[in-house]
Amino acid sequence: xxxxxxxxxxxxxxxxxxxxxxxxTVLGPLLIVGGIALVVFLGMQESGVQNIVVVDKAGLLxxxxxxxxxxxxxxxxxxxxxxxxxxxPYTAMVEVNPLVLENNTIxxxxxxxxxxxxxxxxxxxIEKVIEKEKLRVNQVDxxxxxxxxxxxxxxxxxxxxxxKRSYDQAKAGIGFAFGYLIFIFIFLYxxxxxxxxxEEKQNRVVEVLISSVKPFQLMMGxxxxxxxxxxTQFLLWILLTSVLSTVGMGFAKDKISASALExxxxxxxxQLQNQLGQGVQGAGxxxxxxxxxxxxxxWNDMPIAAILGLFLFYFLGGYLLYSSMFAAVGAAVDSETDxxxxxxxxxxxxxxxxxxxxxxxxxPDGPAVFWCSIIPFTSPVVMMIxxxxxxxxxxxxxxxxxxxxxxxxxxxxxxxxxxxxxxxILMYGKKVTWKEMGKWLFYRG
Amino acid sequence: MANGIAPVFSPRYLRPAITALKANGxxxxxxxxxxxxxxxxxxxxxxxVPQGKVFGLLGPNGAxxxxxxxxxxxxxxxxxxxxxxxxxxxxxxxxxxxxxxPEERGLYKKMKVGEQALxxxxxxxxxxxxxxxxxxxxxxxxxxxxxxxxxxxxxSKGMAxxxxxITTVLHSxxxxxxxxxxxxxxxVNAELVRLEILRLxxxxxxxxxxxxxxxxxxxLCDHIALIDHSKVVLSGSVREVRQRYSEATYRxxxxxxxxxxxxxxxxxxxxxxxxxxxxxxxxxxxxxxxxTVNQVLSAxxxxxxxxxxxxxxxxxxxxxIRAVGAKETRPAAAEMTx
Numbered sequence: 043x044x045x046x047x048x049x050x051x052x053x054x055x056x057x058x059x060x061x062x063x064x065x066x067t068v069l070g071p072l073l074i075v076g077g078i079a080l081v082v083f084l085g086m087q088e089s090g091v092q093n094i095v096v097v098d099k100a101g102l103l104x105x106x107x108x109x110x111x112x113x114x115x116x117x118x119x120x121x122x123x124x125x126x127x128x129x130x131p132y133t134a135m136v137e138v139n140p141l142v143l144e145n146n147t148i149x150x151x152x153x154x155x156x157x158x159x160x161x162x163x164x165x166x167x168i169e170k171v172i173e174k175e176k177l178r179v180n181q182v183d184x185x186x187x188x189x190x191x192x193x194x195x196x197x198x199x200x201x202x203x204x205x206k207r208s209y210d211q212a213k214a215g216i217g218f219a220f221g222y223l224i225f226i227f228i229f230l231y232x233x234x235x236x237x238x239x240x241e242e243k244q245n246r247v248v249e250v251l252i253s254s255v256k257p258f259q260l261m262m263g264x265x266x267x268x269x270x271x272x273x274t275q276f277l278l279w280i281l282l283t284s285v286l287s288t289v290g291m292g293f294a295k296d297k298i299s300a301s302a303l304e305x306x307x308x309x310x311x312x313q314l315q316n317q318l319g320q321g322v323q324g325a326g327x328x329x330x331x332x333x334x335x336x337x338x339x340x341w342n343d344m345p346i347a348a349i350l351g352l353f354l355f356y357f358l359g360g361y362l363l364y365s366s367m368f369a370a371v372g373a374a375v376d377s378e379t380d381x382x383x384x385x386x387x388x389x390x391x392x393x394x395x396x397x398x399x400x401x402x403x404x405x406p407d408g409p410a411v412f413w414c415s416i417i418p419f420t421s422p423v424v425m426m427i428x429x430x431x432x433x434x435x436x437x438x439x440x441x442x443x444x445x446x447x448x449x450x451x452x453x454x455x456x457x458x459x460x461x462x463x464x465x466x467i468l469m470y471g472k473k474v475t476w477k478e479m480g481k482w483l484f485y486r487g
Numbered sequence: 488m489a490n491g492i493a494p495v496f497s498p499r500y501l502r503p504a505i506t507a508l509k510a511n512g513x514x515x516x517x518x519x520x521x522x523x524x525x526x527x528x529x530x531x532x533x534x535x536v537p538q539g540k541v542f543g544l545l546g547p548n549g550a551x552x553x554x555x556x557x558x559x560x561x562x563x564x565x566x567x568x569x570x571x572x573x574x575x576x577x578x579x580x581x582x583x584x585x586x587x588x589p590e591e592r593g594l595y596k597k598m599k600v601g602e603q604a605l606x607x608x609x610x611x612x613x614x615x616x617x618x619x620x621x622x623x624x625x626x627x628x629x630x631x632x633x634x635x636x637x638x639x640x641x642x643s644k645g646m647a648x649x650x651x652x653i654t655t656v657l658h659s660x661x662x663x664x665x666x667x668x669x670x671x672x673x674x675v676n677a678e679l680v681r682l683e684i685l686r687l688x689x690x691x692x693x694x695x696x697x698x699x700x701x702x703x704x705x706x707l708c709d710h711i712a713l714i715d716h717s718k719v720v721l722s723g724s725v726r727e728v729r730q731r732y733s734e735a736t737y738r739x740x741x742x743x744x745x746x747x748x749x750x751x752x753x754x755x756x757x758x759x760x761x762x763x764x765x766x767x768x769x770x771x772x773x774x775x776x777x778x779t780v781n782q783v784l785s786a787x788x789x790x791x792x793x794x795x796x797x798x799x800x801x802x803x804x805x806x807x808i809r810a811v812g813a814k815e816t817r818p819a820a821a822e823m824t825x
Contacts, residue, residue, distance in 0.1 A: 045610055048606065048609055048610055052606055056595070056597065056598060060597075242595075245593035245594070245595075245596060246589070246591040246592055246593030247593045247595055249589035249590075249591050249592055249593070250587075250589060250592050250594075250607065250651070251610065252562050253582070253583075253585065253589070254583060254607070254610040254611050255610055256579075468557070468563075481524055485523070485563075
């Protein structure tokens with residue numbers, strides 16, 4: 043093992059052995075899975091049984107709404123004042139105005155806001171009744187109406203990819219996820235590099251080390267060692283998350299699928315029932331099949347290996363670019379409070395890349411997205427979206443330019459950082475300015 | 488020696504010593520210049536560190552000692568000038584064989600002592616098994632058993648300093664550079680380190696010692712160089728430097744009449760002070776008008792009973808203050824380097 047190997051090993055092993063690494067490794071996936079589970083759980087959660095009173099002077103809805111286990115309907119012909127409603131055991135009150143057939147408006151008063159699924163259920167139920175009523179008033183045969191009613195689905199095709207449905211939005215989303223991962227990684231571990239350098243400087247270990255190794259070796263050893271810690275952590279997270287979610291899914295499967303289908307059923311039915319002329323359950327399955335088909339389509343459509351390869355490239359390229367700058371900042375300052383002024387120029391392009399990435403999801407061909415996917419300080423995040431969308435593969439020279447620039451720039455910033463680093467680590471008690479740092483670049487090694 | 492007093496009739500071997508030194512220079516610095524921006528950190532520094540000796544690098548704070556050491560260890564490079572190691576220009580490979588104990592030194596707080604010492608040793612190119620064995624030896628010798636698995640943050644400052652010293656010398660360097668090696672040590676451990684330095688010297692290791700502790704310079708150093716304001720203002724063997732700073736002051740022990748003694752001195756010498764101790768008179772005499780000790784002796788011998796005559800050699804502490812304090816009279820300081 044060479045000297046740089048020893049440094050990498052130390053950086054890696056001391057961090058991985060820390061209790062905080064273990065805690066984060068376990069806690070990370072728990073938080074991810076737990077968070078998703080919580081959202082799903084809260085979405086499904088019903089705030090108890092809803093007793094809804096329908097004030098229906100015209101008698102339009104009376105006894106026509108379908109009840110469920112959790113939703114009961116009661117009908118009133120007479121107006122109900124607010125105070126009476128408040129004192130009543132009803133949880134919500136629907137007021138049907140006599141003009142509902144013209145203005146399509148219904149008012150819902152509640153004591154505690156009903157869940158979104160309850161609201162959806164209510165509006166679909168009422169919609170169906172009112173539709174029927176309108177058909178009767180206009181003397182339209184429901185049979186005829188079913189036939190002529192149209193629910194349009196716009197299917198997108200890219201002319202360059204004949205015969206294939208285009209899923210650009212979904213792909214952009216995947217690209218954004220990759221880009222976001224890179225962003226998070228650079229930030230989390232770049233700051234760790236900075237802290238590590240500062241620690242060595244503050245407790246003067248660096249004075250001892252520097253007679254055995256070159257400053258550049260020390261800096262690169264730390265950067266690589268911490269990258270390995272990060273990759274290990276991510277790998278463990280992916281592993282643990284997939285194990286946890288498999289277990290979690292298996293555990294909650296029956297519950298979720300049963301109740302979810304029941305909840306989703308009525309909604310889905312209005313969209314597809316007429317078009318497909320199928321029952322509620324069948325419509326639900328059709329939707330699910332279509333979604334599965336879409337996932338498979340996207341999967342088959344994307345060059346997965348190339349995307350993962352490029353992800354790794356931009357992941358490491360971006361990290362090397364930024365972490366060397368973080369190392370230079372750590373070397374230049376005496377304490378964490380002094381880092382502020384130097385952090386801004388590093389965090390600014392990072393933030394910009396995330397903003398641009400967000401717009402790229404909706405407008406991947408915009409000039410801002412193009413330039414930011416070429417400029418190395420933003421390209422790791424932004425180019426991932428163009429890669430995931432396949433756009434980058436259509437312009438190979440742009441991809442090559444972006445990659446080439448990233449390599450050239452990280453070599454340059456690493457060299458630059460190395461020069462600041464080797465002067466900075468041995469300089470104490472001096473308030474470092476930009477001008478001062480500029481001078482360091484030209485000191486003889 | 489310990490009291491700063493050398494026998495009066497000791498042979499002066501100034502020139503031969505210096506020529507011998509040139510022949511043996513294990514480390515030779517030639518006209519080193521180093522600038523930081525507009526600040527001139529080192530201005531034409533030259534010196535020779537003889538093989539197998541303890542060489543004291545002295546100077547006030549900010550004089551340029553640390554910069555010079557960093558140039559020797561190749562942490563930084565000179566703007567001009569050369570560093571010769573065993574007669575050839577120092578390379579990175581040479582530099583990594585040195586043992587360097589920096590003044591500002593630290594350890595990773597969260598690492599275990601043994602693990603950390605091993606890491607530092609392996610960075611110096613030692614094999615793991617070899618380093619482990621030697622470390623265990625040192626730990627046993629310096630009564631540090633049971634420290635191996637302690638974390639550095641659990642150690643006292645003195646304990647950490649011991650670990651630092653061991654890791655500096657573990658790989659048996661031929662040239663050892665120690666910057667304030669005694670700081671943070673209690674007297675017992677300071678003595679341990681002092682003996683260790685002498686032992687290493689006797690084994691042929693060349694030691695460059697940078698310190699402000701003039702007592703340890705007198706005890707340990709064979710040669711010194713004093714840097715002030717980026718220049719070498721004084722150098723040579725310790726004995727020779729002290730001789731050079733002597734001001735023809737002698738201590739005369741005698742029995743007899745003080746008045747007779749003072750009269751006998753007449754214009755050969757000036758009586759600086761006089762005291763009595765256990766029936767013996769002790770006088771400090773400064774020779775005047777180029778008088779020799781012999782002339783003084785022949786003048787006072789008839790008057791009193793002379794018990795002993797010693798030249799008063801200045802202590803390194805006083806030499807340091809005089810050399811560095813003479814800032815306004817720069818030409819005089821320059822003369823001293825002649």
